[in-house]
Amino acid sequence: MPKRIGVGFGLNTRLAWVVLFALLLFGSLLFVDWRHIPNKNAGSGFGTLLTAFLAPDLSIENLQRVTSAVWITVSYAVTSLFLAALIGLPLGVIASGVVIGRSKPLLPLAIATRAWLGLTRSVHELIWALIFVAVVGLSPVAGIAAIALPYSGIIGRIFAERLQDVPDPLIVSVGTAGANGVQSLLLVRIPSVLPDTISYLFYRLECAIRTASVLSFVGLGGIGFQVHIAMSDLKFDTVATLFYSLLLLILIVDLMSRTVRSRILS
Amino acid sequence: MNNKPPASVDTYRLWDVSKNFGDRHALGPVTLEFPGGEKTAIIGPSGAGKTTLLRLIAGEITPSQGTIELRGANLESIDRTRRYREVGFMHQQLDLVPQLSARKNIEAGNSGRWSIFRTIASLILPVADVRSEQIGKFLGLEGHLDERTSRLSGGQQQRVALARLLVQAPALYLADEPASSLDPGLTDIALQTLCGVLLDKETAGSTVIANIHSPELATRHFDRVIGLNRGVVVFDKPANQVTQTDTAYVYDGEDTDSSGTNGTAEPAFNWGRD
Amino acid sequence: MRDLPRSTERSPYATTVKLPGLFSLLTAVVTVGLIVSCWGFIFAESQGKSPLISGETSERARLIFGQLFGSETWSFTGSRVREIARLVADTLAMSAIAAAMAAISVFVLLPVAARTNTEGSSRFIRIPLYLAARGLFIFTRAVPELLWALVVVFVLSPGIFAGGVALAIHNFGVIGRLGADTVEDAEQAPLVALRSSGASEAQSYLSGVVPLIARQLLTFMFYRWEVIIRTTAVVGFVAASGIGYQLRVDMNLFRYPEVGQLLIAYVLIVWAVDLTSTLVRRAFK
Numbered sequence: 001m002p003k004r005i006g007v008g009f010g011l012n013t014r015l016a017w018v019v020l021f022a023l024l025l026f027g028s029l030l031f032v033d034w035r036h037i038p039n040k041n042a043g044s045g046f047g048t049l050l051t052a053f054l055a056p057d058l059s060i061e062n063l064q065r066v067t068s069a070v071w072i073t074v075s076y077a078v079t080s081l082f083l084a085a086l087i088g089l090p091l092g093v094i095a096s097g098v099v100i101g102r103s104k105p106l107l108p109l110a111i112a113t114r115a116w117l118g119l120t121r122s123v124h125e126l127i128w129a130l131i132f133v134a135v136v137g138l139s140p141v142a143g144i145a146a147i148a149l150p151y152s153g154i155i156g157r158i159f160a161e162r163l164q165d166v167p168d169p170l171i172v173s174v175g176t177a178g179a180n181g182v183q184s185l186l187l188v189r190i191p192s193v194l195p196d197t198i199s200y201l202f203y204r205l206e207c208a209i210r211t212a213s214v215l216s217f218v219g220l221g222g223i224g225f226q227v228h229i230a231m232s233d234l235k236f237d238t239v240a241t242l243f244y245s246l247l248l249l250i251l252i253v254d255l256m257s258r259t260v261r262s263r264i265l266s
Numbered sequence: 267m268n269n270k271p272p273a274s275v276d277t278y279r280l281w282d283v284s285k286n287f288g289d290r291h292a293l294g295p296v297t298l299e300f301p302g303g304e305k306t307a308i309i310g311p312s313g314a315g316k317t318t319l320l321r322l323i324a325g326e327i328t329p330s331q332g333t334i335e336l337r338g339a340n341l342e343s344i345d346r347t348r349r350y351r352e353v354g355f356m357h358q359q360l361d362l363v364p365q366l367s368a369r370k371n372i373e374a375g376n377s378g379r380w381s382i383f384r385t386i387a388s389l390i391l392p393v394a395d396v397r398s399e400q401i402g403k404f405l406g407l408e409g410h411l412d413e414r415t416s417r418l419s420g421g422q423q424q425r426v427a428l429a430r431l432l433v434q435a436p437a438l439y440l441a442d443e444p445a446s447s448l449d450p451g452l453t454d455i456a457l458q459t460l461c462g463v464l465l466d467k468e469t470a471g472s473t474v475i476a477n478i479h480s481p482e483l484a485t486r487h488f489d490r491v492i493g494l495n496r497g498v499v500v501f502d503k504p505a506n507q508v509t510q511t512d513t514a515y516v517y518d519g520e521d522t523d524s525s526g527t528n529g530t531a532e533p534a535f536n537w538g539r540d
Numbered sequence: 541m542r543d544l545p546r547s548t549e550r551s552p553y554a555t556t557v558k559l560p561g562l563f564s565l566l567t568a569v570v571t572v573g574l575i576v577s578c579w580g581f582i583f584a585e586s587q588g589k590s591p592l593i594s595g596e597t598s599e600r601a602r603l604i605f606g607q608l609f610g611s612e613t614w615s616f617t618g619s620r621v622r623e624i625a626r627l628v629a630d631t632l633a634m635s636a637i638a639a640a641m642a643a644i645s646v647f648v649l650l651p652v653a654a655r656t657n658t659e660g661s662s663r664f665i666r667i668p669l670y671l672a673a674r675g676l677f678i679f680t681r682a683v684p685e686l687l688w689a690l691v692v693v694f695v696l697s698p699g700i701f702a703g704g705v706a707l708a709i710h711n712f713g714v715i716g717r718l719g720a721d722t723v724e725d726a727e728q729a730p731l732v733a734l735r736s737s738g739a740s741e742a743q744s745y746l747s748g749v750v751p752l753i754a755r756q757l758l759t760f761m762f763y764r765w766e767v768i769i770r771t772t773a774v775v776g777f778v779a780a781s782g783i784g785y786q787l788r789v790d791m792n793l794f795r796y797p798e799v800g801q802l803l804i805a806y807v808l809i810v811w812a813v814d815l816t817s818t819l820v821r822r823a824f825k
Contacts, residue, residue, distance in 0.1 A: 025640035027633075029701075045695040071581070078578040122810045124774045126686075127803070130791055135601045140585045173361035176324055177434045178350025178378015183385050187374050191365045210684040217686070217777075224687055231690050239691065243683050250682040263563065 052236030056244055065226065066238075066245050073222040074249070076140070076212035080147035081205050088152035089197075091117060092159030098189060099181045114160065120153035125211045129218050143220045147211055151204060158200060162193040195264045202257035209249050275338040276302035278323070278438060278473060283332030284497075285318050292318045293497040295332060302337070302437075305461045305474040307484035307505070310494035310516050316477040317358060319494070320440045323475065324355035336438060350378030354436035358443045358477070360427040364416035368407060368426045371415050372398040375433030401429045405459070406452060420447040428456055441476040445483070457487040481513040607796035608803065616801065624805050630700055631782035631809065635772040637704030639765055642711040643757070646719050649673050653716060654723035674720065681713025685771050689778040703779030707768060715757075715764065722753055762817040769813045773806050783809075 094100050095117055097110040129146035136142045166189045174184050216222025223242055230238040270281055277299055284294025293315035300306060308316050321327045323334060325341050334341040336352045344352060354375075362371045373388055373395045380388070388395065402411050405425040410418060415426060424447045431439060441460060445453040462470035478484040484491045485505045493500040493516035501512045607613075652666075653673035680688075689706035696702040776784020783806055790798040 024636050025644070027636070029637065049691065049695065075578040075581045078575060079582050082575055082579075122770070122807055122814075123803075124770045126774045126777065127787070127806070130787075131604070134604055134791075136597050140582050144582065167361075169357065169359060169361040170363060172326055173355075173357055174374050174377055176326070176350065176353070176355045177375050177430065178347075179374070180347065180377075180382075182382050183377050183380075186382075186385055186389060187366075187370075187377065188363050191363050191370075195365060210682075214684050214686045224684075227687050227690055231694065243679075243687070246687075247679055247682040250678070260567070263567075 049236055053240045053243070055237060056240035057235070057237035058241065062238055062241060066241050069216075069221070069223045069226045069242070070245050070249065072220075073209060073212045073216065073224075076143055076147065076215070076220070076222065077205060077208035080144045080151065080212070081201070081208045083144065083148040084151035084155055084204070084208075085201060087148065088117075088155035089159055091152065092156035093163065093185070095156055096160035096163040098163050099185055114157070117153040117156040117160070121150045121157065123150060125150055126214060126218075129215050133218055138219050140220060143212070143215050143218070146215060147208060151208065155201070155204060159193070159197060162196060163189050166192045195261065198264060199257055199261050202253060202260070206250055206253045209246070209253065213246060277335075278302075278337065278475075279335045280319075280323070281333045281335070283322060283329045283334060285315075285322060285327065286330045291497060293322070294329075296497075296499055297332075298492070298499070298502070300438075300473055300475060302473050303471050304490060305476075305488045306490045306492060307476055307478040307488035308492045308494055309478055309481050309484050309513070310500070311518075314494045315497040316494055317442055318497075320355060320442055320475065320477060323438070324353055324440055325349060326355070347378075350434060351436055353438045353440060354431050354434040355440040356427050356431040356442060356444055358446075360423055362415050362423060362427055362430070364414070366415055367412050368402065368415050368418060368422070369394060369398065369411040371426050372402050372411075372429040372433055375430040375435075378434065398429070398433050401432050402426070405429050405456065421449065421452065424448060425452070425456065428460070432459065435472075437472055439472060439474045439476075441474070443477050443479050446479050453483065454487075457483065461487050481508070481516075484508075604796060608800035610797065610800075612797035613800035613804075620801065624801065627783045627786055627802075628805055628809055631769070631772050631776070631784075634700045634704045634707065634775070634782055635765065635769045637701070638707030638711060638768055638772065639761060641704065641708035642715055643761055645708070645712050646716045649676075649716060650719055650723060653677065653720040673716075677713045677716040677720070679713065680709050681717060683710065685710045685775055686778055689775050693779055698778075698780035700779075700781045703772065703775045703781050703784075706779060707772060707775055711764065711768060715760070718760065719753065719757060722756060726753065759821050762820045766810075766814050766817050770810055773809065 091113055095110055095113040097107065100106045100110045125146050128149055129143060132142035132146050136145075163185075170188050170192070171184050174188055179187060213223035213227075216225040217228060219225070223246060227239055227242050230236070230242065279300070280296055280298045282295050282297055284296070285292050296319075308319065310316055318327070322329055323336075323341075325334075325344075328342070336344065339352075363374075366374075370388070375398070376388075376395065377385065387393075399411065402408070402425075405428060407422060407425055407429070410422055415423060418426065424444065428441070428444050431441065431444075439460060444460060445456045448456055457476075460476065461474055462472065474488075476488070478488070481491070485508050488505050490503070491505050491508050492502045493512060495516050495518065500516050501508075503512070652669045685707050688709045689703060692702050692706045692709070696705065773783040773787075776782035776786070777788050779785070783802055787799065787802050787806075790796075790802065
């Protein structure tokens with residue numbers, strides 16, 4: 001059915017949505033304790049922050065500190081993502097049921113795996129971090145596990161969905177040539193989803209960098225930790241440098257993703 | 267229908283077969299016999315039921331009524347893991363894997379014969395399967411074998427799909443419009459290869475049933491021509507006896523094909539990411 | 541063709557082996573190098589600290605989980621339930637504020653941020669504005685919500701509003717980038733038609749662009765809400781509001797049964813939002 005553009009939304013519908021949005025916003029604002037909002041810092045604070053962001057601290061000493069923090073955060077991000085992919089992708093294959101799901105007795109395994117993947121992803125990494133730190137102590141392992149666990153969940157789930165979405169005619173076609181479930185997985189499903197999966201993993205790397213920078217709160221060192229310290233010392237130009245370094249990291253990952261993607265497509 | 271003659275070991279038979287998709291009556295009832303080694307072309311307008319017929323013989327769909335026998339054995343009773351030896355099917359839509367190279371798509375025809383380990387080896391190790399390569403080159407794909415299939419032209423892709431079928435080398439070849447995107451020279455090579463004139467070691471003695479878009483090509487390359495329209499056999503003759511009247515009767519101008527393209531699609535967020 | 545192997549014979553392998561290109565080799569080396577050095581660093585840092593799975597850690601895990609979900613956890617007092625309910629409401633409110641503010645800000649900036657046409661004299665103003673808008677999206681997106689919260693809390697006192705603003709800033713970048721990309725990728729023809737029939741920029745925006753993406757934007761917002769709610773509960777850590785704050789307090793005091801109760805409430809909220817979001821999106825399809 002051809003979609004008509006620009007004509008489908010009547011004035012009433014649009015109005016309804018605007019009203020709904022406004023209600024939502026203002027309704028939630030009722031919850032806010034307005035008396036305390038304007039901090040003594042409010043006006044000047046904002047101004048100070050703005051100046052700091054326009055003129056970040058680029059001294060050698062600061063840059064050294066920032067670089068080491070960046071390196072810590074990147075290490076956490078890369079190692080946890082690597083682990084997450086290592087665990088998540090195979091689990092995704094199982095959860096998708098494209099191979100396992102064909103035999104009746106093994107179907108519950110696929111469903112259980114699917115449930116497990118969804119479960120781990122429901123909880124935020126910071127909460128996992130608290131739990132792991134309580135169990136393991138303040139070790140990098142706690143941080144890695146806290147990121148890898150939920151990330152393996154979402155990676156597995158997305159992978160499973162993508163595998164299932166491969167068009168049936170392609171599968172049937174190799175099936176007639178004699179391919180069994182595993183062969184059609186290797187020859188059709190995985191090659192079909194590989195380019196998108198690689199971009200998705202790069203996106204996850206981006207998220208992992210952000211998450212790792214936040215987890216450093218918990219005491220493991222990294223960008224977030226340094227931001228915390230800098231804010232406490234009111235060194236806003238340092239904070240600005242740290243934020244810009246995050247921006248740089250994200251841009252680099254974005255660039256890598258685009259290069260690999262264009263190369264895969266060629 | 268009664269009095270079904272006993273199954274013959276060297277014949278392919280559809281007995282009183284019909285197929286409905288919900289309310290839509292697509293095919294039948296038809297009763298047809300294909301002796302082993304015969305090359306048959308099926309012609310008819312779009313929507314006549316040609317593809318449905320081939321899909322039934324390939325076992326992709328089951329008949330609403332009737333039985334299908336491949337060399338004496340009921341299609342349903344043939345072990346699924348052995349079916350690749352009996353019948354191969356080249357889709358009209360080709361259904362190749364766009365992200366793979368032409369070579370890998372062609373090699374996929376070996377899937378029935380190859381073990382899982384052999385398949386893994388073919389994907390990881392940078393070595394080529396000689397037979398697939400030779401068939402590919404024979405169809406004029408030399409130099410393009412390692413290109414991504416999605417980047418090949420329509421005609422090249424069609425030859426990749428045909429090569430894949432040839433690599434499989436089943437007893438019965440089914441092909442749905444195998445040469446519709448090829449220029450005349452290549453069309454001749456393709457159809458002659460399929461019908462065993464060229465590459466005759468394997469295809470010479472095998473049975474072929476192909477949907478052909480042009481009656482002229484059908485009569486030129488095949489032994490027998492069947493005309494199909496609206497799910498019913500209009501005529502069934504040896505190729506050299508097909509007349510202009512027959513052809514005109516089959517293509518009576520009614521195109522019952524209901525496929526079509528949609529209007530502009532809505533733009534989509536790439537929001538599957540999280 | 542006399543040499544073509546029969547299908548039943550083992551096909552001989554080709555003698556020429558295809559070597560991977562220089563670029564792939566380089567990428568592989570860099571990737572492996574990066575992964576190895578990161579692991580090495582982590583390994584070095586982990587020396588002397590306890591491993592993930594050991595007798596000691598599993599003992600502690602059993603202890604903690606026992607306290608988290610032990611008998612004490614399940615005894616909910618009336619006042620506790622009310623307290624948790626208030627926290628849940630605060631958290632939901634925070635997420636709503638964040639979503640609404642982010643969406644509205646994006647909506648306002650979208651005409652500038654989407655490169656729909658760059659001809660005419662307005663080019664010298666439009667292009668820098670476009671770059672600034674896109675740059676703003678990338679910057680706000682790059683910094684995670686909790687780090688924004690650290691900064692926001694300095695300007696606005698801790699509370700729901702501060703948490704909401706921090707969430708909004710980050711999500712502004714996410715939604716903005718996606719929205720602008722979608723508008724750019726969308727069909728230009730209807731918009732061009734509108735403009736050539738005399739509509740002003742604002743009119744063509746409202747009647748052309750908005751309906752085009754409104755539905756997608758809305759469904760995306762509900763999808764994004766799932767992600768936002770998970771982070772909202774945690775932002776409270778820094779912004780001192782909602783479940784996150786209480787979680788931090790109870791965690792520091794090692795009051796595990798209370799922590800367990802909050803975790804249960806948290807998971808329930810996430811599932812509820814998940815369900816709502818899926819239902820709404822299915823209704824929209």
